[in-house]
Every structure is written in C-alpha cells, then in structure tokens.
Amino acid sequence: MNAQTIRTIHRDFGYFYLGLIISFALSGIMMNHRDHWHPEKYTIENKSIxxxxxxxxxxxxKYAENLAKEIGITDKLKRQMVKKGNFRMMFENTEVEIELKTGKGEITYFKKTPIISHLMKLHKNTSNWWIYYSDVFGLCLITIALTGAMMITVGKNTFKKRGWKLALAGIVFPLLFLILFA
Incomplete structure (x- = not known):
C-alpha cells in the first residue's frame, strides 16, 4: 500500500468516525466517574418514607411491584435488590432505598439529563445492530491507529525509529496498571 492510500484511509475513517470518537470519549469519561456523580440523570425531588x-x-x-403501588410509584420496575443492609428498587425515573432494620427510606425522583443520557447509552446499548456497528468502529479505530503509525516514512520521527518506543510504552502502561492495581 502506498503512502497516499494510507493517508486517504486514515483521513477518511478519521473524518467519518470523528463524532463517534468524541461521543465515546466523553461518555467514557462520565462513566468512569459515575460513582461520584450520576451524569445520566438529575434529582428533581426526594421524599422520606x-x-x-x-x-x-x-x-x-412481586413484593417490590406491590410496594411501589402502595407508595405511589407508577414507573416500570427495572430491578430490586438487597445491598449493604438496604432494600433497593430501581425504576425508569425513580429509585427507592429502605433500611432493612428500621424501614426508614427515601424515594428519589429524577429526570434523564438531555444529550448526556443519550451519549452514555452508547456504552450500554446491546441491540444487535449497535453491537455490529461498534465492532466495525473498533476495527476502524485499529485501522486509524495503524495507518497513523505508517504515515510518516521519512525522518527521525518514523515508526521504525521512534514510534515503536511510544507504542510499546502505550501498551506497557495499561498492563502495569492491571498487574499492580486490578
């Protein structure tokens, strides 16, 4: 493959996936910090029960569905669980958390954050067409990376002279992180 073809592939895939790369990057950053804040939704009301x-x-x-009706929740139940001494129920736009020992709890009503909640769905969507589109996107990211590495063929900054060292460091760093901290 000649240099012009490599540049063309790199450029065109880069342009085509620019929006998706930015969307995935932003939603990935938000997902990384979802334990500290929940960017996908915002609270509109809290109510003690x-x-x-x-x-x-x-x-x-079945108990969760009946309890929801009793306390006035009409959302569809997504899941319920007991976690850390609390009974938790998650609905489309409501969450309920009740202490097992005391029965004291809180209902949190929320709304989806416009745009951000849609971006975050990109990381969670499991529909067949999206999985295949994401697979193609992943392959194109590999192509963008490889064509980017091959684009510079003359000088001191080629992949052969300098780029392989940075690429190796880019591989070693996450491996070290996984070994030491995961």
Whole structure:
C-alpha cells in the first residue's frame, strides 16, 4: 500500500468516525466517574418514607411491584435488590432505598439529563445492530491507529525509529496498571 492510500484511509475513517470518537470519549469519561456523580440523570425531588418490610427472603420482584403501588410509584420496575443492609428498587425515573432494620427510606425522583443520557447509552446499548456497528468502529479505530503509525516514512520521527518506543510504552502502561492495581 502506498503512502497516499494510507493517508486517504486514515483521513477518511478519521473524518467519518470523528463524532463517534468524541461521543465515546466523553461518555467514557462520565462513566468512569459515575460513582461520584450520576451524569445520566438529575434529582428533581426526594421524599422520606417509613414502611414495614417483610423478612429479607420475601423481598421479591412481586413484593417490590406491590410496594411501589402502595407508595405511589407508577414507573416500570427495572430491578430490586438487597445491598449493604438496604432494600433497593430501581425504576425508569425513580429509585427507592429502605433500611432493612428500621424501614426508614427515601424515594428519589429524577429526570434523564438531555444529550448526556443519550451519549452514555452508547456504552450500554446491546441491540444487535449497535453491537455490529461498534465492532466495525473498533476495527476502524485499529485501522486509524495503524495507518497513523505508517504515515510518516521519512525522518527521525518514523515508526521504525521512534514510534515503536511510544507504542510499546502505550501498551506497557495499561498492563502495569492491571498487574499492580486490578
């Protein structure tokens, strides 16, 4: 493959995927910090509640649906769980957390954050067409990286003279991170 073809492939894939690269990068950064803040949604109201919970073994999906009706939640139940001594129920636009021992809890009503919630869906979407599109995107990112490495063929900054060292460092750094901290 000649240098002009490599540049053309690199440029055209880069232009085509520019928006998706930026979207994935931004939503990835937001997902990295979702334990500190939840960019996908914002709270519009909190409400304290007091309920009498049954034994932990009886905290089923059916129980969660019935309790939701009792406390006035009409959202669709997404999931329920017991975690760290609390009974949690997650709905489309509402979350409920109740202490198992005391029955004291809180209902949080929220709305999806425009644009940001849609960007974050890119990382979570599991529909077949999106999976295949993401696979093609991944292959194109590899192509962009490889064609970028091959574009400079003359001088002291070629892949052969300098680029391989930076590429190796770029591979070693995440491996060290995984070995030392994961």
């Amino acid at each position: 007091q309920v009498k919970l049954p034994h932990e073994d009886d905290l089923t999906e």
